[in-house]
Amino acid sequence: MSDALDAAREVARSPLALLAVTLAGYQLGRWIQQRSGGHALAQPVLVAIVVTGLAITVLDVDYPEYRSGVELIAFWLGPATVALAVPLHRQADRLKGFVVPMLVAVVVGAVVSITSAVLLARALGADEALEKTLATKAATTPVAIALTDALGGIPPLAAVFAIIIGILSAITAPAVLDLLRIRDRRARGLAVGAVSHGIGASRMLREDETEGAFAGLAMGLSALAISLLVPVLALVLF
Amino acid sequence: MIAGLTWLVGFQLLGELVVRVTDVSVPGPVAGMMFLFVYLRLRRYDDAGSIVQAGTALLRHLQLFFVPAGVGVVAYLSVLGHDALPIGVAMVGSWLLGLVAVGWTAVGLERLLGRPRDDLPGHLPETGTT
Numbered sequence: 001m002s003d004a005l006d007a008a009r010e011v012a013r014s015p016l017a018l019l020a021v022t023l024a025g026y027q028l029g030r031w032i033q034q035r036s037g038g039h040a041l042a043q044p045v046l047v048a049i050v051v052t053g054l055a056i057t058v059l060d061v062d063y064p065e066y067r068s069g070v071e072l073i074a075f076w077l078g079p080a081t082v083a084l085a086v087p088l089h090r091q092a093d094r095l096k097g098f099v100v101p102m103l104v105a106v107v108v109g110a111v112v113s114i115t116s117a118v119l120l121a122r123a124l125g126a127d128e129a130l131e132k133t134l135a136t137k138a139a140t141t142p143v144a145i146a147l148t149d150a151l152g153g154i155p156p157l158a159a160v161f162a163i164i165i166g167i168l169s170a171i172t173a174p175a176v177l178d179l180l181r182i183r184d185r186r187a188r189g190l191a192v193g194a195v196s197h198g199i200g201a202s203r204m205l206r207e208d209e210t211e212g213a214f215a216g217l218a219m220g221l222s223a224l225a226i227s228l229l230v231p232v233l234a235l236v237l238f
Numbered sequence: 239m240i241a242g243l244t245w246l247v248g249f250q251l252l253g254e255l256v257v258r259v260t261d262v263s264v265p266g267p268v269a270g271m272m273f274l275f276v277y278l279r280l281r282r283y284d285d286a287g288s289i290v291q292a293g294t295a296l297l298r299h300l301q302l303f304f305v306p307a308g309v310g311v312v313a314y315l316s317v318l319g320h321d322a323l324p325i326g327v328a329m330v331g332s333w334l335l336g337l338v339a340v341g342w343t344a345v346g347l348e349r350l351l352g353r354p355r356d357d358l359p360g361h362l363p364e365t366g367t368t
């Protein structure tokens with residue numbers, strides 16, 4: 001009897017089961033999204049993270065073990081990021097008359113988001129390692145990790161911050177943009193991609209192809225801007 | 239489908255290669271995206287082509303691919319709880335300021351250059367866009 005239980009537990013903790021839980025969590029998220037008529041809170045990524053997080057806690061699987069078990073899913077993030085060139089290509093006519101505003105806006109946005117994260121954290125009594133970790137959170141996850149490492153922050157936490165900000169943005173950004181009266185779809189996509197990388201872009205892709213295309217482009221441009229600006233701003237801020 | 243995926247992986251590989259060789263701190267896939275964009279433009283790539291097909295299929299499920307990294311949040315819940323106030327305020331505050339900065343700078347410059355756009359349905363009387 002206990003042999004059977006052990007065997008069942010072993011299967012439940014296998015990479016295949018972890019993969020199944022992750023996929024099932026995502027499917028549940030999509031189902032809820034459809035059922036709720038595309039409600040902003042019902043982002044499949046959020047539902048999947050909650051379901052999977054609970055599952056690995058119950059199964060007592062630690063995160064590194066989970067992460068290596070689902071490498072098969074994580075792998076596709078790379079090709080999917082490359083694929084963001086596709087909507088951009090289809091929307092390329094819309095770049096006309098927008099290149100200068102776009103480049104200036106991304107640089108301004110990078111300065112504002114790095115500086116404000118550090119200063120707000122400092123004002124509320126965060127230590128320096130935490131300030132440095134927060135500085136890079138607008139960048140796409142691998143950039144945030146690399147920059148935080150170079151700066152002397154806490155790299156895994158930088159990834160967590162980048163993900164959380166992405167989800168926050170996926171849920172609220174379209175409504176906030178409406179409040180800000182930003183009505184040019186290019187500018188809407190640009191703003192979201194610049195502050196919340198691929199997860200923000202995934203929401204905008206669902207809303208509208210132009211918004212998604214410019215969010216993807218902004219993610220790339222702001223990764224570049226943040227990488228170049230963080231070392232410079234660090235001289236002033238720290 | 240596989241043809242398109244092969245192209246995407248190929249451009250990711252090119253991106254990784256260029257990033258490593260030139261030592262810029264941009265992720266390989268992001269560089270790959272820029273290269274693929276240039277390629278699609280130069281080739282005047284057709285919508286029926288395999289790269290567009292595979293790319294569109296992958297992007298439909300972009301959120302799925304963030305789940306493995308996202309579950310890492312669970313492992314850091316205690317750290318997040320400890321400094322919840324500075325972390326929460328700094329994240330939300332700087333996200334909002336960044337969003338405002340990018341959006342308003344872009345729209346403001348467009349207006350300066352005389353090419354404002356209004357894509358949304360409905361009408362706002364206060365904004366002078368047409």
